[in-house]
Amino acid sequence: MSRLQERSRLSSLPLHISGNCTRSISPRTTSISHLHRMPLETSGSTGCGWACLGALTFDSYALGDQVTLSQDRRKASRSKTTFRDGLVFSSRPVRVNERVRLRVENHVAGWQGALRVGFTTVPPRDRSLPLPQMAIPNLTDIPGHWAKPIQEKDCHAGSELEFWVSRGGTLYLRIMGFRKVKALEGVNLGQPRWAMVDVYGQTTSVLLLGSEQRVLMGIRRSCPAPKHLPLQNMADHSSVNHANEEQTKMVCENGKISLRGRLEKCASDSEASKHCVVCMAAEASVTLLCGHRCLCLQCSFRVIREFGTCPLCRRPL
Structure with missing residues (x-):
């Protein structure tokens, strides 16, 4: 079979992606050895498809003792009466170079220190409760945990940041769109990694804005978060x-x-x-x-x- 005939045959076949999504293969991108390099959707849409990374929220099981989640599990708030017990984790593993985006919603003066972010290879559902009081040093002293404190001046209400792990196992930070900063090295890439956020000190509330992964042919983004918990009648409980x-x-x-x-x-x-x-x-x-x-x-x-x-x-x- 000639190369042209092979491309014609493949162009009529659907490519099955995770979930319920399918995408037809374009004749110009059907070389079998290059299927993994197919062009990605680059529009603002984050609907399930080739460019979709899946929904990203906070896990509802592994929560610090003073943490409250919003109904869509995107906002994590800590009691203002304490500076600790504000640990939360992502609802799914995060890919290499997938940038987790956060916005500080509220902060208070009077405490020292602020938000801490990082990654862990320990699944949230495998953790024992209650959680440790702080990411640093309670968790970072344990293998499989990496976290970095964010400076107080970068954690005022409205501040946005993103953090990710590179293919070399380096944790990077970018705050308010400025140049990326190397935070630490040595993150284990041999196991799945969950994002870890400590709503600590002056930071009392953060909003998970989603994530994106920049690849050769475009940008992959997380799905919009679900609007409600898996209960049908919690309208009176936010x-x-x-x-x-x-x-x-x-x-x-x-x-x-x-x-x-x-x-x-x-x-x-x-x-x-x-x-x-x-x-x-x-x-x-x-x-x-x-x-x-x-x-x-x-x-x-x-x-x-x-x-x-x-x-x-x-x-x-």
Whole structure:
């Protein structure tokens, strides 16, 4: 088969990308040895396609004790009554040269130090809770963690920055669009890396603006973040507060029954019950994606965080 015939044949085939996206191969870019160098979409659209890096939000499981996430998990806020316990991590691994973009939303005077950013090879869902109080030195003293403090003068409300890891394992920073700065070296490229952000000191709130990866033929960008948590009726509750878990400890009958045991026991109860199947006291006000209304608001935080499935039908949330 001639090269021209081969290109004609390939031009009619769809190229399957991750997710539900497909893209037809252009005849001028169908050389089999160069498929990985196909032109990328460079428009402002971040819809799922060849140029899409996937959604990037903060992980809702591994949160510092004083952190509150917005409903779309893009904004992380720390209590102003303390300077620490502000750790958050990205919801997925970040690629080499994928630049994570942040904006400082709020800051307060009175504390020393400010935002810290970096990467880790430890998956957020594999971490034990509660998290350490600070990224530096609590986590950076542990293998698999790299972080750099940002100067206070660069962390006023409205300041924007981006950070990424190069192919040489170097952590770079760029603040307010100025030239990049080499922060540190030696980041492990042999394992997936999650972005790590410590909302520390004077920094009390940051917004995750997304990410982008500059490649030879264009720019790849992260998807827009989902607008809502995987709950259907949380319009009256604009945030997920890690501290709400403390209010769910009463469901354990004086500590004699674990939450898992309670869920297993209640899964066989009537699905039409008006009471939460965990605490058996408050009204079941939260409707899950599967359609079951079986949890009160307080218990739903812990169930989603620790199990991630409906207690009745076990459908993932």
